[in-house]
Amino acid sequence: MKIKPKNIYLKLKEIIIKKKLVDLEKSQYWTINELKNFQNERLKKIINYAYKNIKGYRDKFNQVKIKPNDINSSNDLYKIPILTREEIQENPAFINPKLIHTTLYTGGSTGKSLIYYDDQQAGIMRWNCHYRGWKYQGYNVSKKLAVISAAKKISINHKILTLNGQLEDKYLRQNIEAIVKFRPEFLRGYVGSIYILGKYILEKNIKIDFIKAIDPVSENLYEYQKKIMQKAFNAPVFEEYCCNDGGACAWECEKHQGLHWAMERAIIEEKNGEMITTDLWNKAMPFIRYKNGDKVKFLKNKCCCGRTLPLIKVKGRDNDIIIAPKGPIGATFLMYHGIGYGDKNSFRTGIRIVQYVQEKNYQLNVNIVKSANCTQKQIDGFKKAVKTTCHQMKIKFNFIKDIKGTKIGKRQFIINNDHKLLEKWK
Known part of the structure; x- marks a missing residue:
């Protein structure tokens, strides 16, 4: 299961x-x-x-x-x-x-x-x-909850509103419209996704006053992100x-x-x-x-x-974000779609290590270390997933033997070398 x-x-x-x-x-x-x-x-x-x-x-x-x-x-x-x-x-x-x-x-x-x-x-x-x-946040299964993670469409199932995890302006706008209509009491999701959603709310001067608690997960939470979230949603952040x-x-x-x-x-x-x-x-x-x-x-x-x-x-481990022409792609969203979830026959098991490096002019270098039993079908599936997730970027796939770590052996999943573009989203 x-x-x-x-x-x-x-x-x-x-x-x-x-x-x-x-x-x-x-x-x-x-x-x-x-x-x-x-x-x-x-x-x-x-x-x-x-x-x-x-x-x-x-x-x-x-x-x-x-x-x-x-x-x-x-x-x-x-x-x-x-x-x-x-x-x-x-x-x-x-x-x-x-x-x-x-x-x-x-x-x-x-x-x-x-x-x-x-x-x-x-x-x-x-x-x-x-x-x-x-429950520390006040949540229980009878309460309305909005979740923003890896989904690529908005849906409602009972008391759960699943938002679109893509962060382009049109999807952010649709997410806000869904939140205002559904009026959830609790918001949970990837740190980067909630942060970008919060920035959009503040930029557009949208009023959200019904959220009781925010639960950002799966990525490091920084103080500047926390402040934006709390200001945008008028609610406290609970770390997890x-x-x-x-x-x-x-x-x-x-x-x-x-x-x-x-x-x-x-x-x-x-x-x-x-x-x-x-x-x-x-x-x-x-x-x-x-x-x-x-x-x-x-x-x-x-x-x-x-x-x-x-x-x-x-x-947790530090990672940057990828920024496509139409907006940012959070680390956890990229992990989900760029590496892929699936069974033993999926492209996920064909990839041992992957690293995304963004350069200027939306150039994205994808460094890949294949597993021993990797198949061409798995590689093709991986490439297709990356191109779909990081569309409108200039993508180059590099197959290498290993990805060098830091002095203590850490490997950074995402590196964004376009510092001016990165600063815009922080």
């Missing part, structure tokens, strides 16, 4: 509330010791399971000569080697196919996308954590962080003092500023000491809301 953006919130209604593995309304007020004890019990279960059932982990444990009984709490996690995306990408040794319930995809903000899986329990926990976090490949997630509550880390779902470690996460539930594809590429900082202050879940601050 694949979860697609157009039905993601309807799926929430099917799963949420009826099925609970943990009473998250109560556990967010547990003492820190109670939360840690809960984590340690779940950790021992997932470690034992992974060693017995997942060859990739059994091999990793054997390499450093440790057994499951050597891991009794989160304090012992350092004994386990760190897991990287490269290790598990297209590697069946880390998967139990019998337990796959949902197929998921990372956005690919480093230019590399990961297909991964979770089992039914992990999926229930994922949705329930999301729902609790969204989710790394579903690894289980790490956190939400900002009504007090806005940091993001509450959902300790019931995953253990988060900080190593040299980088996040290392262990999913406590996923048996279909366990993530144990997974280095996801994001930066994390544990905040010392406690939130005055009364919840005991610790506060963290997270910074």
Whole structure:
């Protein structure tokens, strides 16, 4: 089963509330010791399971000569080697196919996308954590919600208004008309998309006064973007962080003092500023000491809301935006359409790494590293998707062996070297 953006919130209604593995309304007020004890019990279960059932982990444990009984709490996690995306990408040794319930995809903000899986329990926990976090904003499934992400048309399904993710003026205008007519109380979507929509509202002097909360996701949120959003929609911004490949997630509550880390779902470690996460539930594809590429900082202050879940601050990978003649193309929108979501026969699996570099005069260089089993059909599909998404640009495809990273190994998914054009949209 694949979860697609157009039905993601309807799926929430099917799963949420009826099925609970943990009473998250109560556990967010547990003492820190109670939360840690809960984590340690779940950790021992997932470690034992992974060693017995997942060859990739059994091999990793054997390499450093440790057994499951050597891991009794989160304090012992350092004994386990760190897991990287490269290790598990297209590697069946880390998967139990019998337990796959949902197929998921990372956005690919480093230019590399990961297909991964979770089992039914992990999926229930994922949705329930999301729902609790969204409730911090005042949202529940009976409220009207507008979503702007990767869709290419406007649609309404029950209480969900799906906006057009394309950011040309004509689509922005249509989106605003739909919002005014639908009058949602909550707005959720890609950071870049909400920001551009907000700028359009302010430029056209449009009044929006019915939104109660804004939830920008999937990209880094900067202060200048936050100010534009809040001014345009006359509503507070609530930050959210989710790394579903690894289980790490956190939400900002009504007090806005940091993001509450959902300790019931995953253990988060900080190593040299980088996040290392262990999913406590996923048996279909366990993530144990997974280095996801994001930066994390544990905040010392406690939130005055009364919840005991610790506060963290997270910074994802930096990316620019592509700017076509008719308007900008956000990083996450480009990830979705430029790399593509689909099954194992789609062009997504034919591309190992991709990088977009914009130069002056709307020149777009697309650097591609193919997977070992890449087919011409996959390449043709990829080219078609990029040309459709980045139409009216001068596109050049470059097939190379590797894309060089920074000194610490980071690869930037989008680089815009037309600084004057880029500044116009900031």
